[in-house]
Amino acid sequence: MAQKPSIPKGTRDFGQVEMARRNYIFDTIKGVFSLYGFQQIETPAMENIGTLMGKYGEEGDKLLFRIQNSGEKAALAPEKGLRYDLTVPFARYVVQHREELSFPFKRFQIQPVWRADRPQKGRYREFYQCDVDVIGSDSLLGELELIQIVEEVYKRLGINVCLHINNRKILAGIAEVIGAPDKIVDITVAIDKLDKIGVEAVNAELLERGLSEEQVEALQPILKQESGIRNQDKLASLKEFLASSETGLKGIAEMEEIFEELSIVNCQLSIELDLCLARGLNYYTGAIFEVKALDAQIGSITGGGRYDNLTGIFGLPGVSGVGISFGADRIYDVLTELDLFPKALQSTTQVLFATFGKEELRYALTWAKELRAQGVAVEVYPEPAKMKKQMGYADSKQIPFVAIVGGDELAQGKVMLKNMSTGEQQLMEFGELVKALKS
RNA sequence: GUGGUCAUAGCUCAGUUGGCAGAGCAUCGGAUUGUGGUUCCGAGUGUCGUGGGUUCGAGCCCCACUCUCCACCCCA
Known part of the structure; x- marks a missing residue:
């Protein structure tokens, strides 16, 4: 520098x-x-x-x-x-x-x-x-x-x-x-x-x-x-x-x-x-x-x-x-x-899409658009990088959910939604995803 | 405007009488080709605020400037 x-x-x-x-x-x-x-x-x-x-x-x-x-x-x-x-x-x-x-x-x-x-x-x-x-x-x-x-x-x-x-x-x-x-x-x-x-x-x-x-x-x-x-x-x-x-x-x-x-x-x-x-x-x-x-x-x-x-x-x-x-x-x-700021002021993003390949990435884009139309704040990780990297990004931004899209999910028309605080994850389709994110 | 104080890696800071530029954290890579926050291994980084001076040799000493913080003045 x-x-x-x-x-x-x-x-x-x-x-x-x-x-x-x-x-x-x-x-x-x-x-x-x-x-x-x-x-x-x-x-x-x-x-x-x-x-x-x-x-x-x-x-x-x-x-x-x-x-x-x-x-x-x-x-x-x-x-x-x-x-x-x-x-x-x-x-x-x-x-x-x-x-x-x-x-x-x-x-x-x-x-x-x-x-x-x-x-x-x-x-x-x-x-x-x-x-x-x-x-x-x-x-x-x-x-x-x-x-x-x-x-x-x-x-x-x-x-x-x-x-x-x-x-x-x-x-x-x-x-x-x-x-x-x-x-x-x-x-x-x-x-x-x-x-x-x-x-x-x-x-x-x-x-x-x-x-x-x-x-x-x-x-x-x-x-x-x-x-x-x-x-x-x-x-x-x-x-x-x-x-x-x-x-x-x-x-x-x-x-x-x-x-x-x-x-x-x-x-x-x-x-x-x-x-x-x-x-x-x-x-x-x-x-x-x-x-x-x-x-x-x-x-x-x-x-x-x-x-x-x-x-x-x-x-x-x-x-x-x-x-x-x-x-x-x-x-x-x-x-x-006096430490009086509300704790949850940060992260506005509700869910991050993490993908494994170009095809999955495009698939994620259509889901993201639909979710935003429902009023959910969504990010799509811009490249199919290593899962460790994508998860790390979500973690550092304190994004509460990660929606994982790989070959299996693509084939089934679903996503794997992971709750970042409990570590639990579940395969779900769009309607269920909206419900989970808005609750 | 007056007086004082500080500056070293992205961050917090060590650095002895002047003798090769350091640590922790963070970052990046790997352990682990579909899983973060914990662990282990490895790596990089510096015009030492800027410009001048003294010296064989300056992060260290001297001068000026910039910036930080502090006390006045005043003010939120």
Whole structure:
């Protein structure tokens, strides 16, 4: 072998086993989305660079993959870039197709996105997002449905999770109350790291980001709120804290309504009002959520929130939406770590025809065609190789049955069906074969 | 973008102070010309990540680049 080929940094090949498992995740998620009337769309891998730039903050712009122009324009600045997430292209889609859509518009989208990040475990330069959004309605039922979807998806996948929920209006209220409304971004970025770096470090970072000693001190009740407290009690004490902030009280009212709706539908999901949850993206304006796997240490596996004006940047103001994104790659890692993938995801082939000669091979072809017409997945070993080899192939692909065709079978118009797990075999004609394979 | 780390057969990895490139697993062939998963026998494979340097001699030492993984930044 000469020079070995390779793939770009932070990208991956997916083999047969991996794809079977990935499709299991995608199919599970899609199945739940459909139950709520969400329909699938796709958008191009590349967008015009102007669509992407400035939407993800300074950091985001740096992580955008830009596509070099080709031909005569090669020396000019890039005019296209690879999509960085699915939400911004979705906003573009909604604005562009607004006349064709009926609102509220419920869509889901499962596609790869690209970030020029430095890869490490669980972080890639190409990875998949499964986004589900409802846009064009202020109703908090949107939040409710998404939470129900989270509940159902993880129930089906068998992963124990906790949904952390917060509200940007509450965060804004807190910033207002401590007299630093312009510092909301700095506050959220710092606060978000609480369970990672601890109270002391967060306080230090807050000071570094320009808050005064008094302001940091005023934040302490929020930072030190214990996780054992009931969500309702947290809201009650917050109400006092935020009494002077109209925005903050509105956030609380929203949360109260969401919790009320959740109890109406008897939601069993473990949900925690987490005032330290901030999430990076700045377009969120209302509820924000993040889902963490309880039995695996991998960070968040799903996240999202309400955004009131995402389409505004594309010239369509006043359209509110709410959405979440399932991190398929991380869900994959969690299922692997906890050994939760169903065992029988592999082999789709039910039966392999193994033959001894050209005539038998042709005979097998006609049987295979008939079987496929009956809905049975069939393979015919492409040459009359040694039986050992043909059996070995079936074995390595875990094909449960092998239909052996030799001179005797040919003469009798039958096949010898071998059960690969018990080793038993039996001579049978077509009708019996169909019956045996479909049972 | 900053700091560190890794790379040897298809895979997982040994390789001593610089002196002929190794093992297990997998693969292929045979034992067995109509029977796999177990057993036995046999076989093959390497630009030692890439390019340069030091040396009589480099998998090993030096420099650069690429890739892996990790901690920041940020994020799914």
